[in-house]
Amino acid sequence: MHVPDGFINAPLSAVTGVAAAGAIAVSLRGARRELDERTAPLAGLVAAFIFAVQMLNFPVAAGTSGHLLGGALAAILVGPFTGVLCVSVVLLMQGILFADGGLTALGVNITDMAIVTTVVGYAVFRGLVKVLPRRRRSITFASFVAALLSVPAAACAFTLIYAIGGTTDIAIGKVATAMIGVHVLIGIGEAVITALTVGAVVAVRPDLVYGARGLEQKLKLRVDGALVDVPAVPASSAPVAARTSRRALWITGLVTSLVLAGFVSFYASANPDGLEKVAHDKGIDSRTEKHTSSDSPLAGYGVKDVSDARLSGGLAGVIGVGVTVVAGSAVFWAVRRRRTADVSPTSTSAV
Structure with missing residues (x-):
């Protein structure tokens, strides 16, 4: 659902850009509360995984494909504020390096793909978790x-953004019907990928899943006839095995990405995704502008001057995963470091 330049007029693109910047600023502050020594390393990996899976377009209807958006997945794994940042990092890398999603439309894409999907997805998830039994299957189902x-x-x-600032004169009812219809089908694929991923992580390390915190019942001991909670073990004294399994999970996730x-993406559907199909059928794409990064060595998810399509696409995918995990990890490391500084003895003594 990457919106290219030219779909939305300049004034609304600017407004969404300001809104997206404000949401990112809020998310940076919120992520300080979500990221700890367990989730901070996972956040960069989540961004890289979303980038990788977004390359895997799957068929959903005749001549149409879909791909993961990732907002709900990121929010459940690392928290809603951090989730917004994860998807935003992916969109920024895709726009600058791969000419996927317009740069003037970056605010539109962040608003649509990072903010809306994360907020809606996490709100629905939390609502379901509150009413479902406290079990791992409930986390998977809610996901x-x-x-x-x-x-x-x-x-x-x-559709709402297009109704306000679309650059072509198309009946908005037709756009809404086509967009929502095809994206309900794409949502099924998104749901399967999200549930499988969350379920896999919850099965091995539920403590690393932000949305599964509090899933396990507290251990209790009977003391003098009364049940009391067992004190929590500080993270600093966690068993070596737990730290090792966290590292193994990170390595497994990176290799999977x-x-x-680098390989599976070659077999992805070549059909246009939902937005591209609707834009072509309804004439929305008649005002599409040339991408600023169209001359990038990685534009179109291929390496320039590499003639073999399989090798070109694979190298581009590997480079994309590497750049995204580095960029994402740098952002989340900085956020985590800022949180540490905020709660340091020096800062507390100064209050």
Whole structure:
């Protein structure tokens, strides 16, 4: 659902750019509360994984494909504020390096794909978790429904943005019907990917999943006939095995992302995604502008001057995963460091 330059007029693109910048600023502050020594390393990996899976377009209807948006997935794994930052990092890398999603439309894309999907997805997820039994299966089920609803929500958001600032004179009812219809189908694929991913992580390390915190019941001991909570073990004294499994999970996730982007992506559907299909059928793309990064060595998810399509796409995918995990990890390391500085003894003594 990457919106190219030219779909939305300049004034509204500027407004969404300011809104996106404000949301990112708020998310940077909110992420300080979400990121700790367990989730900070995972956040950069989540961004890289979303980048990789977004390269895997899957068929949803005749001549149409879809791909992961990732907002619900990121919010559930690392928290809603951090989730907004994860998807924003992906969109920034895609726009600058791969000419995917317009640069003047970056505010539109962040608003639609990062903010709307994360907010809607996480709100639905939290609502379901509160009423479902406290079990791991409930986390997986809530993830499925949250992701399923987040995609048509993004389609509705695009339709609203287009109704206000679209550059072509198309009946908005036709746009809404086409966008929401195809993205309900894409939402099913999003839901399956999200549920499988969250379920896999919850199965091995539920403590690393932000949305699963508090899932396990507290251990209790009977003391003098009364049940009392067992004190929590400080993170600094966590078993070596737990730290090792965290590292193993990170390495497994990175290798999986590299394989998906570097090899599996070659077999992805070549059909246009939902927005591209609707834009072509309804004439929305008649005002599309040339991408500023169209001459990038990685434009179109291929390496310039590499003639073999499989090798070119695979190298581009591997480079994309590498750049995204480095950029994302740098952002989240800085946020985590700022949080540490905010709660340092020096800062507390000065209050």
